[in-house]
Amino acid sequence: MGTIGELGEFGLIGRLTRRLPQASPVLLGPGDDAAVVAAPDGRVAATADLLVEGRHFRRDWSxxxxxxxxxxxxxxxxxxxxxxxxTALLVGFAAPLSTDTAWAERLYDGLADECRAVGASVAGGDVVGASEITLAVTALGDLAGRPPLTRSGARPGDVVAVRGRLGLSAAGMRLLAEGRDGPAELLLAHRRPQPPYEAGEEARSLGATALLDVSDGLVQDLGHIAAASGVRIDVDSAALHVPDVLGPDGLRDVLTGGEDHAFAGTFPPAAALPPSWNAVGVVAEGTGVRVDGRPAEGGGWDHFRP
Known part of the structure; x- marks a missing residue:
C-alpha cells in the first residue's frame, strides 16, 4: 500500500473517506467544499481538541x-x-509523508467506529504533510431544543456525583512509561477510554444543575464547576470507588488522573440518583475544592506542563 506521500493528498483523501460511513445527521459528507450537518434545534454545540504525537499519544504505546x-x-x-x-466530527490530520497508508486507514477506522457508538460520523476535515502526527478534531452536537448543561449551575446543598470509571487511564499511562505490560485492563483504559456517553441524557433527566467531562482529573475538573458556579465542592474520599486493580496509589489516581472521560455533575438534594451515579460529595458556600475537609492541592493534567 505504500506511504501517504507516495499516495498523494487526493489519493489519501479518497482512501480515507471511503472508510467513513455517514450517519443520518450528516446531509452532505466528505467530497465538497464543506459538509452539511443537520441542526434541527437551530443551535450547534461545538468543541475542539488538538492531539500532538509525543504529547497526547505515542505510537510505541498505542x-x-x-x-x-x-x-x-x-x-x-x-x-x-x-x-x-x-452528530459529527471534522478531523484535521497532519503526518509525515513517510507514514504508512495502512496506519492512516486504521486511524480513521478508529475514528469512525467511536462515532458509530453514538450515531455520529466523521463528516469532513483536511490532510497535510507535517514533521509529526497531529490531529485537530472538532465535534458538533444537537441540543434538541433543550438548554445546555453547563458548569455554572451548581448551588449550595447540591449533591456531587460521578458516572464512569476514574483513575484507570492515569495508572495505565504510568505502566507504559515504566515499560510494563500489565495489568491489561489499565493499559487498555489509557489506550482506549470508554466514556459512558449516556450520562449526558441521564444527568439531564435527573435534574442536573451542572455537568462536565472528567478529562483532566476529578479534583481539577470539579474546580472548574466550583469556579464557574461561585461555590465550594467538598469531596468525601471514602465515597469514591477505587478499583483494586489500581493498587496502593489508587485513591491518588482516582482524584487526579485524567483521560478516563467519566462525567461529574451536581444534582438537587432530592434527586433520586440511580446506582450508575456515585454520590461523592456536596456543594457548599465558599470557593475551591476540598477533599475530606482539606483544600485539594496539585495533580491533574495541564497541557502546558513539561
Whole structure:
C-alpha cells in the first residue's frame, strides 16, 4: 500500500473517506467544499481538541486504531457533557509523508467506529504533510431544543456525583512509561477510554444543575464547576470507588488522573440518583475544592506542563 506521500493528498483523501460511513445527521459528507450537518434545534454545540504525537499519544504505546478511538472519544464526551447528542466530527490530520497508508486507514477506522457508538460520523476535515502526527478534531452536537448543561449551575446543598470509571487511564499511562505490560485492563483504559456517553441524557433527566467531562482529573475538573458556579465542592474520599486493580496509589489516581472521560455533575438534594451515579460529595458556600475537609492541592493534567 505504500506511504501517504507516495499516495498523494487526493489519493489519501479518497482512501480515507471511503472508510467513513455517514450517519443520518450528516446531509452532505466528505467530497465538497464543506459538509452539511443537520441542526434541527437551530443551535450547534461545538468543541475542539488538538492531539500532538509525543504529547497526547505515542505510537510505541498505542496503535492507530486506538489513537483514533481515543481522539474521537474525548471530543464526543465533551458534547455529551453539554447534554447534547453528538452528530459529527471534522478531523484535521497532519503526518509525515513517510507514514504508512495502512496506519492512516486504521486511524480513521478508529475514528469512525467511536462515532458509530453514538450515531455520529466523521463528516469532513483536511490532510497535510507535517514533521509529526497531529490531529485537530472538532465535534458538533444537537441540543434538541433543550438548554445546555453547563458548569455554572451548581448551588449550595447540591449533591456531587460521578458516572464512569476514574483513575484507570492515569495508572495505565504510568505502566507504559515504566515499560510494563500489565495489568491489561489499565493499559487498555489509557489506550482506549470508554466514556459512558449516556450520562449526558441521564444527568439531564435527573435534574442536573451542572455537568462536565472528567478529562483532566476529578479534583481539577470539579474546580472548574466550583469556579464557574461561585461555590465550594467538598469531596468525601471514602465515597469514591477505587478499583483494586489500581493498587496502593489508587485513591491518588482516582482524584487526579485524567483521560478516563467519566462525567461529574451536581444534582438537587432530592434527586433520586440511580446506582450508575456515585454520590461523592456536596456543594457548599465558599470557593475551591476540598477533599475530606482539606483544600485539594496539585495533580491533574495541564497541557502546558513539561
Amino acid at each position: 496503535g492507530p486504531y486506538d489513537i483514533g478511538r481515543k481522539a474521537a472519544a474525548q471530543n464526543l464526551a465533551d458534547i455529551a457533557a453539554m447534554g447534547a447528542r453528538p
